[in-house]
Amino acid sequence: MFRELPILSAESELAAKASLSAAQSGKYYAFHDALFAAGPLSSASLNKTVDQIGIVPKLTDPAIAQELEKNVAIARKLGFSGTPTFVVGDRVISGAVGYDTLRQAVAEARKARTAGQKD
Secondary structure (H helix, E strand, O other), X not given: OOOOOOOOOHHHHHHHHHHHXXXXXXXXXXXXXXXXXXXXXXXXXXXXXXXXXXXXOOOOOHHHHHHHHHHHHHHHHHOOOOOOEEEEOOEEEEOOOOHHHHHHHHHHHHHHHHHHHHO
């Protein structure tokens, strides 16, 4: 599961709102793939992605604002200090750690879960 957490800049808040707007249109993953492919986040890359995917960001939608507020509250409660942050099993991994680190964390979480089921 992914959660939008707009904490870096004004552009990150706009990107989070556009992302949730894309989700409402069934285009969440297409939006994210295109946004990451567009390079560093900027107004220009965000506008290009919005146009490419064909969504209209709902910048004032109360449901989107509530979702973002909820996400920020969850992040604070869990002590997240930045993005990306991954929760794998009972482990919190902060930063862009790479595929191998995440793969290992998933394998360890699966192993721990399997061991716990045998007890």
